[in-house]
Amino acid sequence: xxxxxxxxxxxxGAFVSEVLETxxxxxxxxxxxxxxxxxxxxxxDGDGGFLGGxxxxxxxxxxxxxxLAVSQQARSLGVGRKLIEEAEAEARRxxxxxxxxxxxxxxxxxxxxxxxxxxxxxxxxxxGRPQRIWFSKNFDATETDQ
Numbered sequence: 628x629x630x631x632x633x634x635x636x637x638x639x640g641a642f643v644s645e646v647l648e649t650x651x652x653x654x655x656x657x658x659x660x661x662x663x664x665x666x667x668x669x670x671x672d673g674d675g676g677f678l679g680g681x682x683x684x685x686x687x688x689x690x691x692x693x694x695l696a697v698s699q700q701a702r703s704l705g706v707g708r709k710l711i712e713e714a715e716a717e718a719r720r721x722x723x724x725x726x727x728x729x730x731x732x733x734x735x736x737x738x739x740x741x742x743x744x745x746x747x748x749x750x751x752x753x754x755g756r757p758q759r760i761w762f763s764k765n766f767d768a769t770e771t772d773q
Contacts, residue, residue, distance in 0.1 A: 647661070659687060661686065661687070662685070663684045663685060663686060664684065664685045664721075665682070665683065665684050665685075666681070666682075666683040666684070666685070666690065666714055666717050666718075667680070667681070667682050667683075668680060668681040668710050668713055668714060670697075670701070670706045670709065670710055672701075677698060678697065678698050678700075678701035678704075678706050679695070679696055679697035679698055679701055679706045679707060679710055680694070680695075680696060680710070681694065681695045681710040681711070681713075681714055682694040682695075683714055683726075685718075685721065685723060688723055688724050689718075689723055689724050689725055689726065689727055689763075690714060690715075690717070690718035690721075690723050690725070690726045690727075691726075691727055691728070692711070692714060692726060692727070692728040695707060695710060695711065695728070695735075697710075707735070707738060708738075708741075708742060711726075711742055712742075714726060715764065718766070719766060723766070724765060724766060725763055725764050725765040725766045726744075726763065726764050727747070727761060727762065727763040727764075728744070728761070728762050728763075729759055729760065729761045729762070730759070730760055730762070731757040731758065731759055731760070732752075732757050732758040732759075732760060733757050736760050736762070739762040740762075742764070743764055744762035744763060744764045745762060745763060745764070746760060746761070746762055747761045747762060747763050748760070748761045749761065
């Protein structure tokens, strides 16, 4: 069998679906299927204007916060904290082990520490590129193992 590697360009939706299905097939065979279920939270002002949002997915018993953003005018109003707290509450309702997130050193590592998250890893700074930092908050085992 010959193997060819080539870039995928244009609409990559079908390609990404193929990759994810292949990953899930292998995980299912091991009894660990990727049963994703999203969490999307929007913060708005009294007029419905966008203040911030959070996009996350459940993955292998954890909630992974993919994106959390707060608009410039809403920073320091507690919007980010309210979004992450609601995501944590939803993760607890679902019986998940905890929440994890990644950010860059120029974004919000201090925010996650203030919210009770522990650093679990980081990429090194190489060639002036920013560090990517991972944080997690584990829920008490008695909360998730009931």
